[in-house]
Amino acid sequence: xxxxxxxxxxxxxxxxxxxxxxxxxxxxxxxxxxxxxxxxxxxxxxxxxxxxxxxxxxxxxxxxxxxxxxxxxxxxxxxxxxxxxxxxxxxxxxxxxxxxxxxxxxxxxxxxxxxxxxxxxxxxxxxxxxxxxxxxxxxxxxxxxxxxxxxxxxxxxxxxxxxxxxxxxxxxxxxxxxxxxxxxxxxxxxxxxxxxxxxxxxxxxxxxxxxxxxxxxxxxxxxxxxxxxxxxxxxxxxxxxxxxxxxxxxxxxxxxxxxxxxxxxxxxxxxxxxxxxxxxxxxxxxxxxxxxxxxxxxxxxxxxxxxxxxxxxxxxxxxxxxxxxxxxxxxxxxxxxxxxxxxxxxxxxxxxxxxxxxxxx
Numbered sequence: 001x002x003x004x005x006x007x008x009x010x011x012x013x014x015x016x017x018x019x020x021x022x023x024x025x026x027x028x029x030x031x032x033x034x035x036x037x038x039x040x041x042x043x044x045x046x047x048x049x050x051x052x053x054x055x056x057x058x059x060x061x062x063x064x065x066x067x068x069x070x071x072x073x074x075x076x077x078x079x080x081x082x083x084x085x086x087x088x089x090x091x092x093x094x095x096x097x098x099x100x101x102x103x104x105x106x107x108x109x110x111x112x113x114x115x116x117x118x119x120x121x122x123x124x125x126x127x128x129x130x131x132x133x134x135x136x137x138x139x140x141x142x143x144x145x146x147x148x149x150x151x152x153x154x155x156x157x158x159x160x161x162x163x164x165x166x167x168x169x170x171x172x173x174x175x176x177x178x179x180x181x182x183x184x185x186x187x188x189x190x191x192x193x194x195x196x197x198x199x200x201x202x203x204x205x206x207x208x209x210x211x212x213x214x215x216x217x218x219x220x221x222x223x224x225x226x227x228x229x230x231x232x233x234x235x236x237x238x239x240x241x242x243x244x245x246x247x248x249x250x251x252x253x254x255x256x257x258x259x260x261x262x263x264x265x266x267x268x269x270x271x272x273x274x275x276x277x278x279x280x281x282x283x284x285x286x287x288x289x290x291x292x293x294x295x296x297x298x299x300x301x302x303x304x305x306x307x308x309x310x311x312x313x314x315x316x317x318x319x320x321x322x323x324x325x326x327x328x329x330x331x332x333x334x335x336x337x338x339x340x341x342x343x344x345x346x347x348x349x350x351x352x353x354x355x356x357x358x359x360x361x
Contacts, residue, residue: 009268013105020100022047022061029268034106035080038266047104052079053090061092065102068094078106139179147172191233191327195350198230198237198285199223202261205241214249214259222262229350230283232328240324240332243317244287244343251291251341262286269346271331281331281346288343294336302334 008015014031016024024042032039035050042050048058054077064071070093079085086108095101147169154165206219230237248259264284271279294302303322321343325332330347 013107015106016047016104017095017098018047018061018102018104020065022058024050025101029270031106032268033266034108050080052085053077054085057090061102064092065094065100070094078108139175143172143176143179147176191236191324193231193233193328195229196232196234196237198227198263198283198347201234201237202241202263202285204238205245206261208242209245209249213246216255217249217252218258219245220258220260222260224264227263227265227283230347231350232330232347236324237328240321240345241285241287243321247317248287248289248291248341251289253292258290260286260288262288266346271346279329279348281329281348283347283349285345285347286342287345289341290339291341293338293341294334303332 008028011028011030014034015028016031017026019025024045024047027035027039027042032042035042053073055073057073060071060073070091072092073090076088076090077085078088078090089107091105091107093103095103150165150168150172154162154169157165202221202223206221209217210219245259248257249255251257262285265282266284267282269281269284271281303318322332325345325347328347330345332343332345334341334343336342
């Protein structure tokens with residue numbers, strides 16, 4: 001692939017070069033991220049074994065290659081086997097230096113739209129949390145009074161009426177717990193950044209889970225032993241992992257299932273912004289479960305406050321995860337299909353000067 005290094009590696013769209021037999025000859029870092037696999041693992045592989053497109057393309061691609069003409073395919077579902085399909089536009093064109101090679105560009109419309117709306121959504125979420133925090137503070141005092149009054153009444157009631165006061169006390173305590181979670185979300189302090197061994201954090205979370213909510217779950221560790229230290233707050237990162245493990249455990253039928261905790265280093269992973277700047281986030285942590293998957297109706301909004309897929313869920317656990325990772329200059333994403341839900345956390349490493357901004361070429 002004889003393309004200028006800065007252009008090929010800076011393309012924000014996944015780009016691949018296909019040989020005459022439709023095997024992958026080269027791919028850029030954005031394509032590695034799209035496939036969640038390294039170039040070393042993908043080069044030489046048959047393209048159509050790695051990319052599932054909801055359209056018959058092989059014949060059209062053969063004609064385009066034979067005629068030396070470009071091919072455009074819009075609004076098709078594209079999947080990789082490791083992520084749910086997304087709506088994409090595909091552009092294919094001959095590589096002039098190699099007559100039988102084709103360049104493939106993948107434009108993931110859904111992902112682009114989601115990224116462009118990210119700042120607006122987070123701003124609205126912060127406003128909602130701020131109002132909820134204020135209301136929580138005002139509501140807790142009268143609720144405590146109601147609880148006390150119900151407990152006093154229960155001292156002089158018969159057993160039949162005690163059920164009613166017990167109900168009042170139980171429900172007010174449940175509401176107080178929810179309000180405390182809202183206040184915790186709003187009062188979360190900035191992270192105390194330091195060098196963090198992510199495997200130590202993951203081991204603490206795993207042990208805690210197996211002694212409590214995840215006692216019936218099988219937890220498998222797939223750690224990269226050479227993973228360098230992250231830059232972050234170990235206690236807040238522990239809270240993130242515990243929330244994700246708890247979600248996975250609660251999603252499992254009868255609380256029994258398998259959770260995989262995976263770490264790896266992805267040197268090409270960057271958080272790109274519309275202004276051309278980016279942030280290097282090479283440290284990857286994945287929490288993968290084999291539960292039923294996220295409900296389709298909330299899949300795109302799962303990190304928003306008060307969005308929950310469970311009955312009586314507060315919808316603050318994943319919002320707190322998103323807030324903590326954002327405060328760490330990182331990124332959290334999810335893909336989910338029935339039988340497989342994967343949360344992926346991407347963080348800066350400690351030696352990258354606090355995740356300082358890097359200019360994309």
